[in-house]
Amino acid sequence: MNDKQFMTTFLGVMGALAIIFFIIFFIAQIIVPSTKVADEFTNNNIVNRIEPVGKLNYSGSSESAENTEVTSVDTVRESRCDANSANNTTHIVKMLNEGSQGPMVFEPAFIRIKTCDSIRFEMTDAGHNAVTVAAPDDSIPFDTKYKPTHTVQFDTNGLYLYKCAPHAMMAMAGIIQVSDANNKNQMKSEIEKFEAGVMMQPVKTRMSDLFKENIK
Numbered sequence: 001m002n003d004k005q006f007m008t009t010f011l012g013v014m015g016a017l018a019i020i021f022f023i024i025f026f027i028a029q030i031i032v033p034s035t036k037v038a039d040e041f042t043n044n045n046i047v048n049r050i051e052p053v054g055k056l057n058y059s060g061s062s063e064s065a066e067n068t069e070v071t072s073v074d075t076v077r078e079s080r081c082d083a084n085s086a087n088n089t090t091h092i093v094k095m096l097n098e099g100s101q102g103p104m105v106f107e108p109a110f111i112r113i114k115t116c117d118s119i120r121f122e123m124t125d126a127g128h129n130a131v132t133v134a135a136p137d138d139s140i141p142f143d144t145k146y147k148p149t150h151t152v153q154f155d156t157n158g159l160y161l162y163k164c165a166p167h168a169m170m171a172m173a174g175i176i177q178v179s180d181a182n183n184k185n186q187m188k189s190e191i192e193k194f195e196a197g198v199m200m201q202p203v204k205t206r207m208s209d210l211f212k213e214n215i216k
């Protein structure tokens, strides 16, 4: 086969391929209307009413996940208190390995403060933190993040239950009352929930005892 014969064969084959391609192309054009019908179906009202998978997963998520979402919003909320007011007091709560009420305690474990007062959590012994377990609606959750001292100002009235995360099962927790006890009933059930996770029998009812003693 010489060069000329080769070129003739080559161009012939290419031409045939081009014709086959155009035939397929035109057949595809004929098929398109049925594809459009399918598109109209996926765009119709019934299909549109089905929410995206991600959104479905979100709305089906647990309550705690929703709380986390709310937490991140709440944390950036501005305090309703005047930070420089001379009327506000700063109280001290110590985090202790050993206190007058036994091992692993906040001291005092119950404290009553006025609206816009602050509490300075002092990590007298290392390895403790103070984090919100339950608090009034719309309050700002707190977390001392194992800092040696961390001051939290309370701008929302009501009862707060907080814990030391690593020692919660030893009932290392505390209750703060900011002015009133408007969320008393809610707090009662939150304390029950918390105490279900306390593993040390002698201190199992530490928080509910504290609650009964102080919340009228």
Ligand SMILES: [Cu+2]
Binding pocket: 095, 104, 127, 128, 129, 164, 165, 166, 167, 172
């Ligand atoms: Cu602790």
